[in-house]
Structure formats: structure tokens, C-alpha cells
Amino acid sequence: MRFRIRAPSGTHTVTLDDNSTVNDLCLKITELTNLIEYDVKGGFPPQPLVLAELPSDTKLADTGYKFNGEQLIIASKEEPGVTQAKATASHSASMTNVPPSSTEQNSSQQKQSFAGKQSSTSSSSTTNANLPSLSRKPNDVESDPPTYEIPTRGGRMVLRVMPDDNSCLFRALSTVLLGPSLDGMTELRSIVAQVIASDPETYSEAVLQRAPDKYAEWIQRPESWGGYVDIKCIAEYLGTEVVGVDVKSGLITRYGEGAAMRAFVVYSGIHYDALAFVPDGCTAEETEFDTKQFPVDDEAYLEAAKGIAGMLKERNYFTDTAGMSIRCGVCGWTGNGEKAATKHAESTGHMDFQEG
Missing domain, CATH: 3.10.20.90 (Phosphatidylinositol 3-kinase Catalytic Subunit; Chain A, domain 1)
Known part of the structure; x- marks a missing residue:
């Protein structure tokens, strides 16, 4: 064998x-x-x-x-x-159940790739492994995450903040789709690789911007970030709709439509977090009582997800990669927007950037 x-x-x-x-x-x-x-x-x-x-x-x-x-x-x-x-x-x-390592839980550098973009109109944002890494500005959301009351459902929607590492998407999806898992992120990366290998016509080199077998190999590395291609693969494979809510634009993107249940992730420009429902009588810290999947025909939870995104926008919990001020952590260069930073990275090899 x-x-x-x-x-x-x-x-x-x-x-x-x-x-x-x-x-x-x-x-x-x-x-x-x-x-x-x-x-x-x-x-x-x-x-x-x-x-x-x-x-x-x-x-x-x-x-x-x-x-x-x-x-x-x-x-x-x-x-x-x-x-x-x-x-x-x-x-x-x-x-x-082996919990994430302390390195994953407390990323000291708190970096997240520029890419990992949610938009299904741009495959380049999910497949270029050589884009620079960006440190987000500090924000109080992690210590004080927003909640949105749903009185008709007897509880509230809560943001579950994911660590700033290149696995934030897979960690968020593992949280809402797999729950407590031996190694949920590894499972999901393996699922993406299998789906792509089994359907090279849908997931062609033109879509992935690299050969399917190369992408399948790359995405299984723990340092490789994910994006819309990976959400689509996972949602369809597991038979659960995944709803991505964009903090800045409020855009709602559905993956794996046609399923009976749905889960929610929140996208803030270079980072993904998860949403969970906490019943009345439980504190937001009691994660063991979380509900993370909901009937697709129950719009109350979708409205709550939109409400959470609105609260996050008011608290500036998003990164405008097109126009933000960026500083190179290696040489001190400053510029505006992802394109300028990518150009600087290509010309110098510097990959460490901070949001200005």
C-alpha cells in the first residue's frame, strides 16, 4: 500500500x-x-x-x-x-483536540498578506505568493469586539477575532464550519487542494495564475494565505453556504449557494474574522455555547452580520489597500496604496510593511 x-x-x-x-x-x-x-x-x-x-x-x-x-x-x-x-x-x-500553537495564537509580528482578497472578480489577489506582508494598525476590536442583539432569536451575534497570521481565513472558516478540530486549518487546506486537483477545468491556470498542481501544493503550506477561490472550494465541498461580509463596502458575497445552512466570515481588507451567535444568559466569552451555522432562509442572522460590519466600519476596523499610507519596515520608504508597495517590494526585495 x-x-x-x-x-x-x-x-x-x-x-x-x-x-x-x-x-x-x-x-x-x-x-x-x-x-x-x-x-x-x-x-x-x-x-x-x-x-x-x-x-x-x-x-x-x-x-x-x-x-x-x-x-x-x-x-x-x-x-x-x-x-x-x-x-x-x-x-x-x-x-x-489539539489547540492552535502559541505561535499561531499570538503572532508577535501580527502580519497579514496584502492579498487574501474577497472579491471574486480578481484571482490575482488570492494566488500571488510573493506579495508583501502588511502589519495592521492597532485596534481595540480584539479586546472589545462588537455584538449585535437579535431579540427575536434570544441572543446576539458576536465577532470572533482571528489572530493576524497568514491563516486567518482558514482559521475563521475552521471556526464556523468545523468547530473544535484536531487541525481544522490543515483539513481545509487539504480540501482546497483536492477540489482543485479534481476539477482543473474550473480551477485552471488562468483562474489560479499558476498551474493547478502547483497551487494545490502551495495552498497546503501553513504560511500561504487564502481568498475567494479557497472559500468557494471549501463551501461547495462541505455543502455549507459561506457568506463573506466586507466591512468597508458592506458588500455581501455568497459561496456555495443552494445549501440549507450558512456561516459568516467578516473581511476587513487584509484580514478575516468569524461570526457566532451567543444565546441570552451566556457571556460573550463563553464560546462553548456559540452557534455558527444558521438556516439560509432566516434573514435575521444576515441582518445581524451586516450590523456587525457596520459597527466595525464606524470603528475603522478595515484597511483600504488602494489608498492607505504605507511605510517599509526595512528601509523607511513611504508611499500610498498596495500597488506602490508591491512595486517597491519587486524592486528591492523588501517584504515588511506597516500601515502608516
Whole structure:
């Protein structure tokens, strides 16, 4: 049998004999990843493979899981500093919800690519991996997110702020579509890659601005940002409508129309956040009571999403990439707008910019 392993260390192709056991697989994972403790998911959409509950001499063919031609997603459960020196025949592949790493949760540089644009009329905004990175101005929204009361539904809509990193879109979509997940962002990136690989006519080089196989490879990197192409792939694959609400323009964009349920993300120029409904009697901080998907025919939630966007606009929670003042964090150059910054980046190689 032949399959792929996708781990923090990279992607590996594995070939095992048909008589290989659970222990053989776990030793191979440790060999390739240097991990002793990890979680495993497989299939589409990825589901936990609870290998630790099986006898180690169980043949892979008898586990009930499919391996041949599949991709396994490996997520570390180890504390920083664990190395191959600890490797033994022991293994752990239990199903646990691994939270985002502290690096993802608290991005010290708080950078987000200029691209990641929501507009479905411009594919270049979602596929150019060499555009500069932009640091947003500080804003109090993260510490004091807006809420919008929906009295007829017994609660309120709340903004769930995503960290400023190149995965804000995938993190927001994972929040509203997958909920607590072993590695939701990795799952969604894998889904995009699979959809693009299976439909090269729709997702052609002209749309992606690179060969589909190259895009599929690129989008699975954790540092690659996403945009409308990726939202479309994910919404249609999971069968849930995703509504993008633009803070500056108020524009509503629907992806995956025709589904019974919908979820909301908010786009503020270079960043995506998620929306959730909190019932009366719960504080906004009690995220375990969040509802994040809603019937598509219930307009009350859509109006609430628009209301949240309006509040954010009043608080200047958006970035005007076309006309904003920008300063190069490398040489001090100043200019106005994304085009000027991109030109400066192309001529100098400088990729670190701050909103002026």
C-alpha cells in the first residue's frame, strides 16, 4: 500500500507491505517526523484514526481504515524540545483536540498578506505568493469586539477575532464550519487542494495564475494565505453556504449557494474574522455555547452580520489597500496604496510593511 503523510516536518510518501501492522505504521511515522506523541487523521473530510486503541500487531488491512492512496494528517502532541532521542517503539495516536500553537495564537509580528482578497472578480489577489506582508494598525476590536442583539432569536451575534497570521481565513472558516478540530486549518487546506486537483477545468491556470498542481501544493503550506477561490472550494465541498461580509463596502458575497445552512466570515481588507451567535444568559466569552451555522432562509442572522460590519466600519476596523499610507519596515520608504508597495517590494526585495 502507498499513501502520503502530511506532518509539521513536511509531506512524505510511504510504501508499506500489505501485511504491515499498526506498530509498523507508528514506527514509520516516528521515523519520518521525529514525533513520539501525535494525533492522526485520514480520509475526506479528515476523521480521527484512533490507532492507540488497537493492538499493535493488528494488520492495517484489518483496522477498518483505508490507507492505500490516502493522505494521513499528523499533528504533534509534544512539548517543544522533544527530539528523536526519545524514540522507542511506543506510540500515541489518540483522538484529542489539539489547540492552535502559541505561535499561531499570538503572532508577535501580527502580519497579514496584502492579498487574501474577497472579491471574486480578481484571482490575482488570492494566488500571488510573493506579495508583501502588511502589519495592521492597532485596534481595540480584539479586546472589545462588537455584538449585535437579535431579540427575536434570544441572543446576539458576536465577532470572533482571528489572530493576524497568514491563516486567518482558514482559521475563521475552521471556526464556523468545523468547530473544535484536531487541525481544522490543515483539513481545509487539504480540501482546497483536492477540489482543485479534481476539477482543473474550473480551477485552471488562468483562474489560479499558476498551474493547478502547483497551487494545490502551495495552498497546503501553513504560511500561504487564502481568498475567494479557497472559500468557494471549501463551501461547495462541505455543502455549507459561506457568506463573506466586507466591512468597508458592506458588500455581501455568497459561496456555495443552494445549501440549507450558512456561516459568516467578516473581511476587513487584509484580514478575516468569524461570526457566532451567543444565546441570552451566556457571556460573550463563553464560546462553548456559540452557534455558527444558521438556516439560509432566516434573514435575521444576515441582518445581524451586516450590523456587525457596520459597527466595525464606524470603528475603522478595515484597511483600504488602494489608498492607505504605507511605510517599509526595512528601509523607511513611504508611499500610498498596495500597488506602490508591491512595486517597491519587486524592486528591492523588501517584504515588511506597516500601515502608516
